[in-house]
Amino acid sequence: MAELSPRCKLWLEAGDRLVMSDYRLRLLTLVGETGSLAAAASAMGLSYRRAWGKIRELEANLGFQLVRSEVGGAGGGHSALTDEGRRLVEAYDRFRRRVEAAVEQAFREELESFAPPARPTA
């Protein structure tokens, strides 16, 4: 048997609707880092349209704006997280890191030493 490893998928819902996930966290974090939804989308292999759709869906489910965009200007368009968006991204990121640490620790203590029955080697 190959070595065991734990996997964990996290997300947040509000009334059964998705409002944050690890995947969307990455997209939003990239928007914050690059200042560009186009760059964030491209870094994740998403079309601009699809990336916008994902953000708009979260915003509709949350009831507030996560990203604001300014079209045009000298350097072309610019996107940034709203204050509320940044606050949610930061809180979810802390949540995610804490859960990941707990997964690693619980796995180490409960399962890492799990050994299958010895099999004859001869």
Place this chain on the structure above:
Amino acid sequence: MAELSPRCKLWLEAGDRLVMSDYRLRLLTLVGETGSLAAAASAMGLSYRRAWGKIRELEANLGFQLVRSEVGGAGGGHSALTDEGRRLVEAYDRFRRRVEAAVEQAFREELESFAPPARPTA
């Protein structure tokens, strides 16, 4: 915005192959409790064949048996967890419970108080 709630999906892999998940834990736990794969499958709305398939897949990926079945006898067939199967089920269940507790705690501390921007009520 409806109240936020965290969601977490956990599983175990060995060399990128699935060896345990919450869903399969439930199936195996039911086999242990009922002594019958047919009853366990039925309780989960699975066909007997499909339930067997899921267990066989885990066994192939783990390299050891999780369930042993005795066909026939006075009361018909009987299924039970192997010692190794029970050991894995119990360890995974402890792992799962610890992670769920950590998810609840991290959520409470990082996200539960997350309030969207106040909206005009008039």
